[in-house]
Amino acid sequence: MPQHETKLREDEAAVEAGLDALDTPTGTTRGAARRDLLRQVLAPIVALVAIVGLWQFLWSRAIWPEFQLPAPLAVWDQIQTLIDSGQVWEFLWVSVHRAVIGFLIALAVATPLGLLLAKVRLFRAAFGPLISGLQSLPSVAWVPAAVLWFGLTDATIYAVVLLGAVPSIANGLVAGIDQIPPILPRVGKVLGAGRIDNARFILLPAALPGYLAGMKQGWAFSWRSLMAAELIAQSPQLGFGLGQYLHNGMSLSDMSMVMAGIALIFFVGVGIELLLFRPLEKSVLKSRGLAGTH
């Protein structure tokens, strides 16, 4: 029996070791770092290629008609056309710069709001539920109202983006602050930090991992809200962004155009994640010894 158990345990250990090896290739420090980078870049590409491969396969089996599942190549052709004509840069510029500005404004508004919500009990009791309620309002609901109030201007778009992103970021910050080990603000207090210093030197850095998670969700809200706003409000004043492109594809019932639009929106999302949030997150977690190697 013990013999048997040991055997089992060894097997298990071998399996786990295998998994671990998959996880953490051993090697020299430099090699490991390079391999790490390679993995960061290569793995999503491989995953993407696999997904496109599956798509191509499904398409080639002709299980669904072309208008339901366009060929990957057809979608690529659409994107290629956009790239060739240079339009894609315009779309990306219009949408991304708006999303970034909207996100930054949201961040600037949501941070003090989140601090207030987290630290002033009465404020939280009064406005916490309202903010969460606001967050659950779909952007599409705001667009007509915003168009009515602000006209077809950038103000409309930013209003819609902010209404989505601000509550999300604020709630993320609140969650982050709620999770701070209570000893840290106490330390701050005995070290002589007032309310402002406490927020700046203790609460915000301590809540950073949760705050970052909230920011990621907030970015998703910004970007989605922006797309919704661009889909619904169309006008030359507003420029021509990805949402408008997608909307045209939908209006023309052109699946390959719709998929091209989705692909572009998706790539922006992935790009922001890979270029901004992922490195930020990694460095924040690593500097706190939370790199999660296990």
Added chain:
Amino acid sequence: MPQHETKLREDEAAVEAGLDALDTPTGTTRGAARRDLLRQVLAPIVALVAIVGLWQFLWSRAIWPEFQLPAPLAVWDQIQTLIDSGQVWEFLWVSVHRAVIGFLIALAVATPLGLLLAKVRLFRAAFGPLISGLQSLPSVAWVPAAVLWFGLTDATIYAVVLLGAVPSIANGLVAGIDQIPPILPRVGKVLGAGRIDNARFILLPAALPGYLAGMKQGWAFSWRSLMAAELIAQSPQLGFGLGQYLHNGMSLSDMSMVMAGIALIFFVGVGIELLLFRPLEKSVLKSRGLAGTH
């Protein structure tokens, strides 16, 4: 100088004490608990009343024409009509039960997904960015594709809801797990927890605060996506929900109906927050000594 400083400090202390008193009414235990409850219920109501009051004031100044800013009473009348005709219960039932089912499915899918993302490095490197990219795709973008693929059925609606909620919840769980003090999984390991036990007894409960925050965001995504999906079409198969009601208001360009729709959606959001997430959050935080009284 020291005298002066002391004075200042005392003043500050007085101010802080005042703030604290506002925050934490002292008193007997029972009284405090009752007052706490009162505050939980009363404060948001007072805030809401204040907002409606401001609205009424703005309306009474007639700065904007009625079709831009309807009277609060006109909106209330709309809701009243819905209540009188009993329709409101139908809308609420259709939308809320769908959102809840969608959310629960999303939870069931996102939890194992989040665990995998958080704990298997290769999986995370490969699919993490894709999931975040998915999250940033607006629901409206999926609607035509979902209609093409799933037809005008509940499947379409749930597909749209899941595409929004799953990445959000999964990312929340990942963030929660990332923030677990590394000593806890180590303790789990030495206490003999395998991969499954570790997830069940250590990771999930330890990540609960972050997970809950992710769930809140996920709920917002579900509810928002649902509203977008309900705009697609109206048929007996799809029922008649809040999204459709809102859309009718929009297509009639009837601001009071739009505002009534927004108000109903908002109240559901607030209700879920107050009845579900807030108590959950409170008890989770409190049991860990994170109640954040400071």
Added chain:
Amino acid sequence: MTATLEAPVPTAIDAAVRLTGVRKSFGHGTRAVTALDGIDLTVAPGEFVCLLGASGCGKTTVLNLIAKLDKPSAGSIELTTTRPAVMFQEAALMPWLTAARNIELPLRLAGVKRAERQAKTLELLELVRLGGVGDKRPHELSGGMRQRVALARALASAISGNGGKASSLLLMDEPFSALDAITRDVLQGELLRVWKATGTAVVFVTHDVREAVRLGQRVVLLSSKPGRVVQEWDVDGLSQTAESARIDEINARLREVISSHAAA
């Protein structure tokens, strides 16, 4: 900063800290726990008081009350000193700051200039025998090293808190518990040196009777459930033999108090 060192203004009370009839309960209703009941304790300016007591008797609670981190359920606490510097029982370092930055934090909060701050930090790192690990994060340090960083931070806070002036207060909760005997000896010496140099009052919690007697001028013994002051000993300037007799005496009394509690 250039102000001359003034002698502490003698107050009517002439105590750095005075606790009168302090009671502290945690929780509500049936789950309520009375940690302290009727604590009377006075610490004179510049005095070094050691608190002894069984595990869980309320020593940490007393320090928290003095530091105004908790409010007493009854009784009053008067402080005539500047904001006390506290060293917690846990290291409680900011995980996102390096060791050096953790030590620097109180100086930064007090608005000390950058260059001065860094010089001071280096000095304190050397003092706790951690020169060279200033750029490490808390999670890269051993338990004892973390405790020493916390000690350095508390000392930095004590220095910055009174701006070099007298009548300050230092609260320390088992500051040397995770250190080897030799390092502990060194740091005890350093602590005494700092204490003498700055004239700060110290309330020092420890489980080591020998340490209490060696460092303190007065030893206060708390009973548990609820915490009360049972007995006090003056242990200032004892001879070698008197000291070891006093240690035995305190140990005996401690044993008596703790066993009676265990029996209760």
Added chain:
Amino acid sequence: MTATLEAPVPTAIDAAVRLTGVRKSFGHGTRAVTALDGIDLTVAPGEFVCLLGASGCGKTTVLNLIAKLDKPSAGSIELTTTRPAVMFQEAALMPWLTAARNIELPLRLAGVKRAERQAKTLELLELVRLGGVGDKRPHELSGGMRQRVALARALASAISGNGGKASSLLLMDEPFSALDAITRDVLQGELLRVWKATGTAVVFVTHDVREAVRLGQRVVLLSSKPGRVVQEWDVDGLSQTAESARIDEINARLREVISSHAAA
């Protein structure tokens, strides 16, 4: 549970733990720190070994390596025992579980039945003198109480880990550092009782030479930067006087090692 106590099967190696030429470095490149270098250490089945060394010398790292929580950078570690039970230097309690549930956790993970689990938990709570606070959460406990809960949990893990059979291993990192002298005495006694009853091997880290000599059969002294085994003493079955001579000897050697390091 009903299995009779068997004598440990003598293996070819006849060691519970054997570390051979173990090196451990943290970090990469210029920031790399070599915590341990060339550690050779053998613990016989059922042996009680105490580890001594300066703060930061690598004692915790040794335990982590034995517990397979870290991988050595070089060298090999052989374990012939069941999964070791570990008591960490920090209490590391699960903040969402009550004290009782924390203690119950290893039993639960080992699949022990509910009733038996609860009985065992109550027994362990009494053993660490915490009867009555089983339903408290970690944040409601004092530092010493948390440490005792962690001790009870480690004992529960030790019991559940070997299913009552022999040849198990218990790793303890300064388990009594936050306890008053009396509680510590009691718990030292309990630990010895458990050790004798179960025949488990123990590796015990402490800063208290007296404790090391009182409890251990063998005392191992580590140097620091990098950690190496400097000297070992057999301290089993010493007479009162021999014991205190041994303590003085070890203390002197310790002082020597640590000062040489400080000088380096």
Added chain:
Amino acid sequence: TRVESAQEPTTGPDKGPATELRLGFFPNVTHASALIGLEEGLFAKELGATRLVPTKFNDGSTEMSAFLGGSLDAGFIGSGPAINGFGKSDGKAVRLVAGGTSGGAQFVVSADITTAEDLAGKTVVTPGLGSTQDVALKKWLVEKGLTDKVEVTNRENPQTFDAFKKGEVQAAWLPEPWASRLVLDAGGKVLLDEKDLWTDGKFPTTVLLVRTQFLRDHPQTVKALLRGLLAANDFAKADGAGAKAAINKQLEALTGKGLAPPVIDRAFTTIALDPDPLAGTFPQLAKDAVTAGVAAKETELSGFVDLTALNEVLKAAGKPAADAAGLDKK
């Protein structure tokens, strides 16, 4: 490297009446036949045992997606999306089986615009890219040589209405009832009635499409639907007031509010309910889409129209047959 599609609509045997008919429509005056037929139960009566599942859509492209996805069997839809959808499915997914409404689209402008030239530098709104009105406007602009001088944007009709009222928008080419609402409620005036651009003043606004597979499998059900359509048109002809009341009742049930009587009265004068799909105009419409720049190449329309069922029903009712204008053959 795609395998031969198995999705060719099968030409199996007639499967008899369907158990269910999913019928799409908009809550709009231009879908009058559908609304009247539903309100008066005229479809249900003809369909008998076949269950009618009315499905309300908000825009043509979604309705087209539902067709393409196979979750709609028949539907009233604008001619623009109809052509578009037919083309997008390579002529497979749908067939045009009857007309619904003709007329009912006007170019409404604010008071200060009197001639086409006044539009220079202005923005004109249409309901959606590639919508029937969008194509009509853009083609008209080409003919007037105004394409580069006028900005065309797409907005949802209600938004256009609000913007027009606020004075943000001065011109819009809209279907009913929005054209009437702009005239009656927002002070617009008609610059051009689309009728005037077509011979006989007739052009298809709404047509009835049926999913090809459904048409093959259940011709009887389609005929029943068409009989319902004729009945609805006859009802409207016989009782104008009753028809308007029926439309308003449906609108109220579907969207919560009906139209003001003056609006519906005016709208009704501009439309004609006609089961003839005016197939002859479709090649022109397909060409217009290219002229207007919303389609890259002209949609190949052969096989689009299938009037077999309609003509059988018309014949049975003693009415003249409709002409497929040659579009019924591949």
